[in-house]
Amino acid sequence: MKRSFLFLGVLLLALCARAQLTIDITTSGGRQVPIAVMPMAGDASQPQSVSDVIAADLGRTGLFRIVNTGGVTPLPTEPSEVNFADWTARSAEALVIGKVENVSEGRVEVRFRLFDVQKQGQLASYSYVVAPAQLRATAHRIADVIYERLTGDKGVFSTKITYVVKRGRRYELQVADADGFNAQSVLASNEPIMSPSWSPDGSRLAYVSFDVKKPIVVVQNLAQGTTRVVANYRGNNSAPAWSPDSRVLAVALTKDGLTQIYRIPAAGGDAERLTESSGIDTQPAFSPDGQWIAFTSDRGGSPQVYRMPAAGGPAQRLTFEGTYNVGPRFSPDGKTLAFVQRDGGRYRIASLELATGQVTVLTDGILDDSPSFAPNGKMILYEAQVGGRGQLAAVSGDGRVRQRLTSAAGDVQDPAWGPMPTN
């Protein structure tokens, strides 16, 4: 319930929402689970088709193959009506059926069932009573259930993403559903907006504003629309990163010379210096357990990824290949860092497995930037330059599945994937 209130707040804040993202996926290798998502009985009379959204969510992951459901009549809504032999013949391994009914004035009930076709057994069955306007969100919740039952991992179809859209000299900070729908502008400016970062509780965004003709760090409450300047020191103020308890921000400041890392209470307060190098230290990121801060430093002559205790202290270099490894972000389990690596003039997203030091290059763009893990750790959202424009893209942690999120308008840059919704 809390989540829907938050969402309503974002809606009310909306300045305008034009830029819809459309998503294309490519996959290489790996087995896809064939799944049939039947049209739900009663779906057609509703403003939003639930089954279409479920199929699109699952298909976009690259982990499923959506089986053709044409010619099946009547639409099965109960287990007894399912002809498993037919689905075996269509080589479906999983089947989703359901129905959508008006139950009272302004309320709709959505019921769905997930079956294992080979075992002819039911894997999940849920019912939701919602307002018609919540049908799309409900479809995402159903897709989350199906994804988790079939893969063992949490689904992220009900999460949100944020990113900056630049059209001419106009900048907008937008928040959208993970599938690119319902894009809402939460901030607009004629000056740049950079580095949006979700508070781990999903209620606030920290970002870099240039409204005062230089970079300062601002925290915006999404439900209330209120903003608070948390860092406006002499020089640059940038690179906000939240501690896991949402209480502290690590930021990059130049108040004492070159860029160094500091910590500041998210509610406002004094900056406490954490790094003491003679070079540039920036792009801090807290580990999910709050113990570490990974960051970029060129103290050794070239920019590399380091980590230090979250309260400051001796730093340990983590990257050694090449002369440009920057912008680390922890995976939700804390075991992997995604970062930007330069190789022969191209900038790509790479991952570093902390236990082994194994580095894997995940993308093949020319100017990839700003990696951000999905809260289930399975995909990494990032910015890619395509045809001279910033566009969003996503890649699976193993590099096999790639999505490109295309916007018709302007440059789309600096994405950040939001946390799991709190229920």
Add this chain to the structure above:
Amino acid sequence: MKKAALYLIVVAVAAACSSQEVKHEPTVSDRSTAVPPTTAGGSSSTTRPTPSADSMRGNPLTDPNSPLAKRSVYFEFDSNAVKDEFRGLVQAHTRYMTDKRDTRIRIEGNCDERGSREYNLALGQRRAEAVKKVMTVLGVSDGRIETTSYGEEKPAAAGHDEGSWAQNRRADIKYPGE
């Protein structure tokens, strides 16, 4: 409008500087070879003083013939070294700062689009610091110069090639109100 006209002039001069830098021509300055700026906006470029600029004659900061009209120091890729050809420009502003002891300035560093946004923001500030250092060594007090950065966010030229990038790797000297 005044500001826009001034901006055009600065951009035109900046373009001239960067064209020298890119082609590695001798540093003999000949303003007649200034190339038109390639910045977005589409308005025709001109270095002719506008009527409003005429009315401000006497202010060396807005006189296009003053050495102070040049505000941008350009850098090589991945470098924050102030090249010899820009020493004179920085020294001219240092002299002005020495004369006008109440004046405070901001030096804004910029980068080309290559690389990570946040790291570029830090690199831009280091370029601004390098220009500031030249001025403080010559006697301007530290507290009168704030160094900031736009990183790659405010390119002077919008292209995705070395010609544009060379114009974007720069530090701009900004006086109050600019």
